[in-house]
Amino acid sequence: MTRQLSAALKALLVLTVLCGVLYPAAVLAVGLLVPDRAAGQPVVVGGREVGSALIGQPPSGPEWFQGRPSASDAAGDTSGGSNYGPSNPDLATDVAARRKALLAANPDAPQPVPADALTTSASGLDPDVSPAYARWQVARVADARGLDRARVLRLVDEHVQHAALGVVGQDRVNVLRLNVALAELGRG
């Protein structure tokens, strides 16, 4: 058994060098060829990094499009969902509170409130909302900025990413990219 254990330790060390050092190092080297991807697609506005296109951002004022609710407030230091089961009364309480707040902040928006606006995502960092929820926010955002609602709606429509082949994934709107475009629209 001692012989087996010593072989095991040696095998583990050799394989650690191959799988735990050389392999990730090789992928890191490939990453140098696509630095933007390797770094998580940072979004830079005016020379300043304002986030990652892949990471949903914390909620903010009415003049910005909002992402989905997050169990971690999208702080980014952790990730995960609420883990509430469908029968959990806390889920019903949270959803009711969100619905009330959303309707108060969006008096001109139609009923019903889109489902992704009421539910927390799995990661707490979902970068996307449904096209329905993005459009649902248009009146509030346009009014807060004194912009034409039709113009903002057009901006939303330009930012809809469709499911590939209509099958792979779901239609969605990246909130940070939309907000960056929105900020430029106000300036232009």
Added chain:
Amino acid sequence: MSTALQTAAAVLLVAAVVAAVHVPLGTWMHRVFTDDSDWRIERVVYRLVGVDPRTEQRWTGYAGSVLAFAVASVALLFVLITVQGWMPWSLGRSMDWHTALDTAVSFTTNTNWQAYAGEAGAGHAVQMLGLTTQNFVSAATGLAVAVAVVRGLARVHADRIGNFWVDLTRATLRVLLPLAAVAAVLLLLGGVVQNLASPHTVETLTGVQQTIQGGPVASQEAIKELGTNGGGFFNANSAHPFENPGPWTNLLEIVLILVIPFSLPYTYGLMVGDRRQGAVATGVMGFLLVGSIALTTWAEAHAAAGPLASMEGKEQRFGVVWSSLFASVTTGTSTGAVNAMHDSLSPLGGGVPMVNMLLGELSPGGVGTGLYSYLVVVVLAVFIAGLMVGRTPELLGKTIGRTEVTSAALVTLTMPALVLLGTGLSVVLPVALDARLNDGPHGLSELMYAVASASNNNGSAFAGLSADQPYLNLLLAGCMFVGRFVPIVLVLRLAGSLAAQGKRPVTAGTMPTHTPLFTTLVVGTVVIVAGLTFFPSLALGPIAEALS
């Protein structure tokens, strides 16, 4: 597009890719494990390890090597996690001793249950040196054991079933590393991050502070799925946008999970010289998987008719269909990665993944584990059929005698014993009851899911459970170790006794094991064994919740 149509299209897409790959990959693995010559780098490895690659082992020696490698792995990983504070790229992250032990056992047993959050518990050094390495070698161990069992069926009057160190090295260097490297680059191109950055704070466009994480994620993500490991780099696992940024990476990850488990039956067919045997295995595995995908998606789509559209705990880019598909695939194999929070699935939508695990994970099962779990069921099915028609039970010319059937029966009993005793113990202990997030039947499901996940070496969770406490860490570590290595020793014993036999000629009295009838019998055995064992507990958990 309706959910049913989208599901069908998604399943067809995944099936088409896996079908295209399984013949070349299955053929390649057959060559890898029957090759008489070594690669140059492998000879270097054997010299460093001090083994003679041409000396084969009896089943006892093979099992001894597997266990020695497991013990060394747990010990080294535990030490590595404990001392990570003194290593570079550790970002000040740490774990309690019981969390470290749980993690060390978890990654060594290919479970990848995580009581820690990646963002807080594991620095880049531990992720690469410890966790990425175990992602490879634990999968390679499973592959090695499966191949040894198939050798037991294929060989005649033999007392040796291969050399574990050779199988381990070849599985790693010829199968897992090349595939993982390709997959990692594809994932990187798809947006999965790969860097050594520390988390840094940015001020967002709207003036709020946010932390952006970094890490060597693509390299780990690739082998996490390919090796059916499932341990997330981040807490949110494959739901985290840095692990799984879009629909295409999601599709790739699903394919990676399935590709080796569905190619191994082809390898098995080639090794025993009868490809039809492999086709039966593929049929059983595919039938169970498609059935569970259909049930999960149906349950989630049904729940999606409500005002929340089943979107609690799901990502917008995946939605109901691709989350349900992922949930079935990750629990039908022994992966346990998640791209949606299973705790928030509908009662039946979360019940099906649990049933997938309780079936013993052979739809199609983990890398290697799926095939040997399947062969154990085949032994049982042959035995039962033999009893029914009054003939000597035979599989591929080998008699299923006392040694064979007791080994198979003990394998089949190990996991249920762990699940039922572990869950039963936990529901009477306040320390475990207090760990639940949800109450009532859903709370029972949380506990049972955890023990089932550990005992089956799956690793997915109803993550509401606060599992990071000494009792649950130690209970689950015990379940993971016993649930992994007791079956491994028993299937190697089975392999040893099969290899020692001669081959009985096929006669008119031989029951063929490649017919649709036999396929049905195997599926029936799987379903009935799990149904009889677990129906009462399922009735108190997901079924009660669905009915209330």
